Amino acid sequence: MKVLFRADAGSHLGIGHVARCLTLAQVLASGGAQISFACRALPGHQMQRIAEAGHEVFSLPADTLDEIPALQALLPAEACFDWILVDHYQLDARWESAARRWGRRVMAIDDLADRPHDCDLLLDQNFTASAALYHRWVPAACQILAGPRHALLRPAFRQLRPAAQTGPSRVLVSFGGFDQAGMTLRTLQALDGLEGVEVQCIAGHSSPDLAALQSLVARHPGWALLNFVNDLPERMAAATLFIGAGGGTTWERAAIGLPSLCIGVAPNQYANAEALAQAGLHLYLGPAEQVTMAALHQAIAELLGNLPQRQHFAARGMALVDGLGAQRVALALFQAAGYTQAAGHFEQVLKDSQHEQF
Template sequence: MNLLFRVDAGSALGIGHVARCLTLAAELVACGARVAFACRELPGHQMARIAAAGHQVFPLSLALEDDIAALAAVLPAGCRFDWLIVDHYGLDASWETPARQWARRIMVIDDLADRPHDCDLLLDQNFTASAARYQPRVPARCRLLAGPRHALLRPAFRQPRQAESERARRVLVSFGGFDQAGMTLKALQALAGIEQVEVQCIAGQGSADLPALQALVASRPGWQLLGFVDDLPERMAAATLFVGAGGGTTWERAAMGLPSLCVGVADNQLENAEALGQAGVHLYLGAAPMVSVEALRQAIAVLLDNLPLRQHFAARGRALVDGQGARRVAVALLADGVQVRPATSGDARLLFDGRNAEAVRQNSLDSAPLDWDSHCRWLDATLASQQRLLLVGETTDGPLGMLRYDLLEASRARVSLYLFDGRYGVGWGRALLAAGERALLGRWPALEAIEAQVLAHNAPSLALFRGAGYTQAECHFERIVRNSRHEQF
């Protein structure tokens, strides 16, 4: 599958859009896709960084003001992508519609909900994202991926920090690649008024306050001033507290359970940062122009001296963001590439290990471990049956899971499925169901309905079937009376 990202970075735009697109691109490549980028040649662009990650880059000349014309000038004749991914506040449906000449489908990454889109998939990873916000702005066919469950995080941020010491006082400060609001200097000035604190400051690129930052850090033993770092997860893991903006690092901090003090440095951060503060995910001080050095000092001091409060923020963050968002988005993009094939006797070990996995057995109608000989007899009988269809789902990087369809009558069948180890919880089940239905109708063309049986405690499967268009129509009760004793009166 081929995908093209249309995204920009620069001294005025920041680097957050490119950073999150690179994270998604890495997940796509890991799943076997091919990725390219198209970017304007703005001051502070990140094209060298994109190329260093191994992706082709199409530079869009500033001489062509019309963005569609600029893209047409660099893309090869007849070029066609499976997906065009647009992460750009300056582009909307008026750009996306003509851009369909290069792509079968379009995905938009947005968090403003302030303009119309002509897209098939939309991602808003903010806490405030909802279908209601986008319903008037996207086509009815558009699928929405909403909320921090889809936050685009690198795998290194998936591991939570270890329990911290009451006496630890390590503060990590970062306000993004370009600190236009001047919050980095304010934060360091605030920290200068707090005793016994270690500080690491990531100043970003081209800060106008760099001389003042250097002077302040030089006067403080144990303080560090850093430019771009490639080991941010390790630095977060060692920190007691993070002081920063309400951008992309919000989700990184939450996933790692790093307590943070947040300041909104851009208009598009304010609503989300405030909502997360009200939800107890971080301490939010407000928009940058309203935050003083003294307010920062007091808030930092409170957090450093209050371990239970930091632990509360850490727990709330980890509950909100599990770090699997980039994989979920990649799966949504690659779902059409899932294929199913009839199972064979050569799949015996694959199916045996998949069905015997603890996570699968716990949610099965029969949770007992399989016996190998019994499994082989079952597989032989299943493959010989005309009333059962057994399928194995696959994608470019290997097997996904098993689908079994049992014909109950000419117009009705029952489905059951499980995913193989390492495929849980990121959306492959929905893609597997869709691929299975396409194959199923080829086998039994008279089929009109498919049913499924799901245990009441199996929340992932309940969500899967509801999301795939199944209607929950029955309520089944059961009481175990074997070996029970009747009360005597």
């Protein structure tokens, strides 16, 4: 099966779209799929990361106005994909219809339910997602996969569970690859006055507050400032509390059973983060611009001192997100394309998982 992903990453977009597409790409590749990506060469793009994962990459100029001719020039003349997967808020049914010249089927990954799609399958992994939200936006025959049951997570987030906590509290802070809202620095400032807390902060070199973060972390022997890490699941499993945004890491920390304090850094995160808080999965403080330093400091202190609350968050998260979403999506893609052997493999994976114990 041949699959083309269309997703972008950048300093203003973040890396979430490419990250979740890469997760699905790796699962599809494990079933024998051949993977290609088409991405714009925006500042902060992740094309090297995609190539290092072993996938073909087509680079679109950052200032491309009409993508279809640009893709036409990049793709081989005989290009024909079983699936074209698009994960992009700025692309809709017009792009998807035009892209069908290269693909037998189209899948859209969406979070917003705010525009029409010409797709055969649509995925919205949000807690607030439902098929009813998309009936006005997709063809009648479109298959809709909705909810965290289909969250695209790497296997490690399911295979690990929280370690027994001994010694000081460990707080893991991450607001994504770029953090234009500046919440990383504000969070470390809120943690500054708490005693007996170890902090691991993940912030990219492109963070606008990098110098201030380095200065603050240097004053605390038990604190560390990290750039990109390739062992995030292990760090999550060892943490007492996670502080971060309402994006893709929401499902990672839920699946691994890591209690979290969530702050919305983009409008598309607000409704989902609020709904998850009402369902008892995390503590949500609201949009970043509404969160005061005093409220952030108080919330951190209260959560670190409330083990039953953290245990409740962890249990609710693991009950909602089992970490097999990418396998379910892969099964749907292989089945629809008629690859019965690969589909059977993922059916067996999902069947076997029902008997696993952690």
